[in-house]
Amino acid sequence: MSENKNFQLTTLFKFWITGIIIFFxxxxxxxxxxxxxxxxxxxxxxxxxxxxxxxxxxxxYFKLASAExxxxxxxxxxxxxxxxxxxxxxxxxxxxxxAMFAFAISTSLFCYIDGTMKLITCTICNDGKLMLHxxxxxxxxxxxxxxxxxxxPAVITYLRSRNTETxxxxxxxx
Numbered sequence: 001m002s003e004n005k006n007f008q009l010t011t012l013f014k015f016w017i018t019g020i021i022i023f024f025x026x027x028x029x030x031x032x033x034x035x036x037x038x039x040x041x042x043x044x045x046x047x048x049x050x051x052x053x054x055x056x057x058x059x060x061y062f063k064l065a066s067a068e069x070x071x072x073x074x075x076x077x078x079x080x081x082x083x084x085x086x087x088x089x090x091x092x093x094x095x096x097x098x099a100m101f102a103f104a105i106s107t108s109l110f111c112y113i114d115g116t117m118k119l120i121t122c123t124i125c126n127d128g129k130l131m132l133h134x135x136x137x138x139x140x141x142x143x144x145x146x147x148x149x150x151x152x153p154a155v156i157t158y159l160r161s162r163n164t165e166t167x168x169x170x171x172x173x174x
Contacts (some may be wrong), residue, residue, distance in 0.1 A: 019078050027074035031065045038139050040143035044111035045137070053115055053130045068140040076147040083154040091157060098153035110142050 046052050080099070084092045114137075122130050 019082065023074040023078045024082055024118050026077035027070045030073040032071040034065045034069050034139075037069075037143060038134075038137075041111060041137060041139055041142055042134070043109070043113050044108055045115045045132075048108065048112040049115040049119060052119055053132060055136075056136055057134055066140050069143055071148055072140070072144045075150060080151060080154055083151070083158040086156065087161065095154045095157055098148040102153060103150035105109050105141060106146040110145060114142075 042055050046055070084095060087095070118132075119125070119128065119130055122128075
């Protein structure tokens with residue numbers, strides 16, 4: 001009995017250490033792609049509003065990676081790996097494709113809705129054109145909401161597989 005409990009503790013310890021390492025690695029990676037993501041958001045705002053929104057770059061514009069952006073990506077990858085850990089490779093591949101698709105769709109949809117609302121509420125627009133400062137958008141909110149939308153397929157798959165395991169366990173007990 002003691003040997004089994006020791007094995008469970010070792011497995012649990014390895015699981016948590018792996019999760020923490022994945023969190024730090026993905027948080028570090030988020031530092032490197034935040035600026036590219038912000039450029040993507042600005043381009044989507046311009047394209048999805050038919051170039052009625054444009055952005056200007058102030059002379060002294062310097063921005064470091066935000067904590068919300070970095071921590072949300074670290075948390076997302078840790079949770080995603082936890083959800084996918086006991087699934088088949090085929091199911092993992094499907095979930096990753098669904099997550100990327102959901103991320104792209106939710107980011108585009110958020111940019112379209114927010115850009116359209118900014119144009120509707122614009123009172124100082126010049127012929128329906130709006131000029132915004134780089135910092136006028138909440139990039140972190142777009143990113144975090146897109147991550148939440150993209151993890152939904154993995155959560156559904158995890159809950160379904162867990163429900164199936166529970167039904168199998170209950171049927172074997174009868």
